[in-house]
Amino acid sequence: MxxxxxxxxxxxxxxxxxxxxxxxxxxxxxxxxxxxxxxxxxxxxxxxxxxxxxxxxxxxxxxxxxxxxxxxxxxxxxxxxxxxxxxxxxxxxxxxxxxxxxxxxxxxxxxxxxxxxxxxxxxxxxxxxxxxxxxxxxxxxxxxxxxxxxxxxxxxxxxxxxxxxxxxxxxxxxxxxxxxxxxxxxxxxxxxxxxxxxxxxxxxxxxxxxxxxxxxxxxxxxxxxxxxxxxxxxxxxxxxxxxxxxxxxxxxxxxxxxxxxxxxxxxxxxxxxxxxxxxxxxxxxxxxxxxxxxxxxxxxxxxxxxxxxxxxxxxxxxxxxxxxxxxxxDEPVEVDSGTYRLERVRGEIQIRNLEFQYNTGGQVLKGISVDIKPGETVALVGRSGSGKSTLASLIPRFYDVAPGQILIDGVDINDYQLDNLRQHIALVNQQVVLFAGSLKENIAYAGLGERSDEQIQQAAEAAHVLEFAERMPEGMNTLIGEKGVLLSGGQRQRLAIARAVLKDAPILILDEATSALDTESERHIQAAMEAVMKGRTTLVIAHRLSTIEKADRILVMEQGQIVEQGSHTELLARNGAYAKLHQMQFNESHEQAADASADVVPKELS
Incomplete structure (x- = not known):
């Protein structure tokens, strides 16, 4: 038996x-x-x-x-x-x-x-x-x-x-x-x-x-x-x-x-x-x-x-x-056979012939090759399931890369010691992860707890956390409940952005980092994020194309491949896949605006 x-x-x-x-x-x-x-x-x-x-x-x-x-x-x-x-x-x-x-x-x-x-x-x-x-x-x-x-x-x-x-x-x-x-x-x-x-x-x-x-x-x-x-x-x-x-x-x-x-x-x-x-x-x-x-x-x-x-x-x-x-x-843990360590990388990312598929089958990435210069802001756009988040998750080695290669400052990420590799990367997920504690504890999470109160305050201000924290009974020491249940979606994401700001890593990955922000909050935080991105290699995954118009380069992905790349203006001029996505969102925005206007028109005038 x-x-x-x-x-x-x-x-x-x-x-x-x-x-x-x-x-x-x-x-x-x-x-x-x-x-x-x-x-x-x-x-x-x-x-x-x-x-x-x-x-x-x-x-x-x-x-x-x-x-x-x-x-x-x-x-x-x-x-x-x-x-x-x-x-x-x-x-x-x-x-x-x-x-x-x-x-x-x-x-x-x-x-x-x-x-x-x-x-x-x-x-x-x-x-x-x-x-x-x-x-x-x-x-x-x-x-x-x-x-x-x-x-x-x-x-x-x-x-x-x-x-x-x-x-x-x-x-x-x-x-x-x-x-x-x-x-x-x-x-x-x-x-x-x-x-x-x-x-x-x-x-x-x-x-x-x-x-x-x-x-x-x-x-x-x-x-x-x-x-x-x-x-x-x-x-x-x-x-x-x-x-x-x-x-x-x-x-x-x-x-x-x-x-x-x-x-x-x-x-x-x-x-x-x-x-x-x-x-x-x-x-x-x-x-x-x-x-x-x-x-x-x-x-x-x-x-x-x-x-x-x-x-x-x-x-x-x-x-x-x-x-x-x-x-x-007895399950095999993450492979950490690398020996290379750097105090701080410049942030150059090179991706060579990258392919990937999950255990469930179906190839997610197909022959991706791209060079990202230090300090460059690169946006990934495309329909859901095109492979944007998977590509971003391979850079910190959440999954093993094979076949293909990812290099940071010319060194294969497999050659870095895992803790050192991830030390150079800050991440803001679409699904924000917060812990049962205070606002301050979630910003200064784990090793970031060694940062000074002044640094934590500056990070909170940069991510517009102070805007709502100052209205709370205990300020930055206010408890936010399990998974930040006492905060709104936008507040949770701003808290995650503040954590990334405090880490001050040379490589920043923003996976739909502003997806839960309302229009007013988005305007406030967009300027702060542009300041935060300066001097950092930033990979932005965005659904709303309005948030990445100022990116140095935009990569358009379809079915695991990069089908277009260029600046916002260049891609619109080509009238290709990016232009179609932009037009689709433009039409949706106008329809929503029209519906909102109709809702406020007095009934006797309609």
Whole structure:
């Protein structure tokens, strides 16, 4: 039986699960002192169990032949055993919890570190909901395996070993009864393990569906409501949640069946043990104290055996979660084989015979070749799907270039170290990315936080952020909510432009950077952007042709190729593809203006 999880095939009955668990336990290595201390604590707990069984032997023998002041001795011994057991339990539990939670913390940080370094294609093939489920739900399942399961396995395992050793010491022939039943217990655990792990993978997938469905509906709540999609989203979420419930109930059913079966085998061993122990032929060499001590040890061994059997469910869920996490961590990250570094490039960009297609197929760019001089402003225009944004995204190496070549200052971008390459580039996306924080924190994001307040203020002023920030209650320290939800579309884009201004990179990419600005805001910011572009190599992707009329050069793209290039005036004079686009937008603008005028004409005059 096999199960496919996000492209990785997991065979349920293969030894891969234990290989995965060993890899998980490798995270324990940095915390070995605490781990050894916890092992010592659990050994003390296990020893106290055997000591208690041994104490029962002396107590029964004492009842047969009383000695003076024995009651003080036995009472003190009992208290001593339980005090030592309590200390051992605390040291063991605290130590293993510290190690396990440290392992989970390291694992969570490692998978997040991998996720932020994975290539763009990976995010095209996986939904955000499923990736978040790995970091949250799957890691929680690993917590169960690394904390609860490991603690139980170690503590109860040592207890079983200690008690079994004592049973063998008392009467090895009777102890063999337990060993004869062990294969049956192992068979029950192994059979349940297969199903536990397969169902755990199904639950993780279904939980990813739940997270993904909820995330889409909540992020797009306005579209959901305006298009009457609430009932549709309810049904979609209910279906995803119901599948998760069904898989969970299958897991519960498996656990509910496997635990009594394993307990039955344990009870069978106990029954056989008592039957033989009461047979004079087997216990003739044992005193009454030995006999009671043997039964006490046998009775004490049932609880840890049951705990070990029941922990299998948690352990298998953790292994399945770890397999899912490690499959992501083993994905190849962005290739960063470059060694070249520059303090600051001049901004010359050369593109040679560039072609590109996404994994989904269909060639997006076909033989693009263009030279962009340092400080030149080049605009990319064309219909949607012509390849403008794809071309711009290849310059900072969001995707690997092949075949073809992109050079910056004469150096292939593959030869630059990735962080150094991107250090020279500022980007303003059409889909603005903002974070839950203040206006100031979003402008001075990450490494830009080292800039002075004066520099941040100047960037905000250049992008006309101060125009609306000064009207806010906390000014630049005003919180803007998740993804800048408390700002208008134009305000969000101006904030992103201010971030690019503050970076002061020699290469600036503006992907529809003014698309969300109203006419008045656009007029204000256009002059500021012209000042910002001076001295920088700027690549502007624009839908509204009015915003790029002053560009040094305009590249017109159709179906992944550059079909025209020149200045605004030159391209209009050619009466080609650019002129047609310009005329189309000109007509649309006039129609909109006419409609707006008609709306304000008094009804009695119309």
């Amino acid at each position: 096999s199960n496919s999880t996000n492209g990785a095939t997991v065979t349920a009955d293969s030894p891969k699960g234990w290989v995965t668990y060993r890899r998980l336990l490798a995270y324990v290595k940095p915390y070995w002192p605490a781990f050894l201390l916890s092992m010592l604590g659990f050994m003390v707990v296990a020893g106290s169990q055997a000591a208690f069984a041994k104490l029962m032997k002396h107590l029964v023998d004492e009842l047969a032949s009383p000695t003076p002041n024995a009651h003080w001795l036995f009472a003190g011994t009992i208290m001593g055993v339980f005090v030592v057991r309590g200390l051992g339990s605390f040291v063991g539990s605290y130590g293993i919890a510290y190690v396990s939670r440290s392992v989970v913390h390291s694992l969570r940080c490692d998978i997040f570190d991998t996720l932020i370094r994975l290539p763009s294609q990976y995010f095209h093939a996986h939904t955000t909901g499923h990736l978040l489920a790995k970091v949250t739900y799957n890691v929680d399942q690993v917590t169960g395996a690394a904390t609860g399961a490991l603690k139980t396995v170690v503590r109860e395992g040592f207890t079983v070993i200690g008690l079994m050793g004592y049973l063998v010491f008392l009467n090895w022939r009777l102890a063999l009864v337990f060993f004869t039943v062990s294969p049956l217990i192992a068979w029950g655990v192994r059979t349940a393990s297969k199903r536990f792990r397969r169902l755990s993978h199904n639950i993780q997938n279904s939980m990813g569906d739940v997270t993904h469905t909820a995330s889409e509906a909540l992020q797009g709540y306005q579209v959901v409501r305006i298009f009457g999609g609430m009932e549709y989203e309810r049904q979609r979420f209910e279906k995803a949640s119901q599948r998760n419930q069904q898989q969970g109930m299958k897991l519960v059913a498996t656990e509910a069946i496997s635990t009594p079966v394993i307990q039955f085998f344990v009870a069978l061993a106990m029954a056989m043990l008592v039957f033989m122990a009461l047979n004079p032929a087997w216990n003739k060499s044992m005193t009454s104290g030995d006999f009671i001590s043997f039964l006490t040890a046998a009775g004490l061994i049932v609880q840890p055996l049951r705990a070990l059997a029941e922990i299998n469910n948690t352990l298998q869920r953790g292994i399945a979660a770890a397999e899912s996490i490690f499959s992501t961590m």
